[in-house]
Amino acid sequence: MAMLKGVMMLFAHRPTCIKRLLIIEDDPLTAFDNEHTLKLGGYDIVATVDSGEAAVAIMAAKPIDAVVLDLGLAGHMTGREVARLARDRGIAVLLVTGQCPADAEDIAIACLGKPHSASALVSALKAVESMTCKNQAPRKVSGLTTFWRPAAA
Template sequence: MLFASRPSCIKRLLIVEDDPLIAFDNERTLKHAGYDVVATVDSGEAAVAVLAIDQVDALVLDLNLAGHMTGREVARIARDRGIAVLLVTGLPPEDAAEIALACLAKPHAAAALIGALRAIETMICLKKKPRKISGLQTYWRPEAA
């Protein structure tokens, strides 16, 4: 694969996705890119349980999940704990900038997913505005960097 370079400051990821095929593809793509996928879960409840016991640098988060907890609730919990949030969803919510650093539109290519995480790294690790990536909306806030 083309993604052999090691990520800079985001290493440990939690994937929260209720579609098993998308979850599998995302996990495989991110592992090949050098990320440590702590877990892949399909519900908000399972995501919060992982966050309680494992160190996670970033979430790759769908908004529509199995269980009773929404992706929006998980994003707020992660944000409050200082964990970067990449929303990966078909339709970005109006409040996406309040709950995430970026939103990647579904469907997306593997390269776009890697690029989205690199963009988040640029924002939080290098404290710079990332380059444009097709299908990715970033919420660059220099004061938060």
């Protein structure tokens, strides 16, 4: 019971400006785990999809604050293409992938390495919120690389 209480305390965070998430992950088990974790973290999961084509359709139809994006996707679109489209629409991009690519800074605000814990995923999104909503440097998160530069005052 004490462990469950500790897990719930971890997820007591209430999102600020990033509330509506799109999860883009081609591995069904990972997608399910991420969705469950982020719902417990207080986020509204707009959709969970496995392809770039499905992600683009959702981004065009519904308001999205951030995408949690694996680079390896089903379909013909690459994760990089999806990340660029999201970024160009003003959607924060958190890459969650086995190895952060060399060009990650060009397509995302942060990159979380796999495998990761549930707490690291929620903490990574808190970091994205700090950078995008508060214009503040995020706290360190194990396995997370950030590409934050403060906005001009």
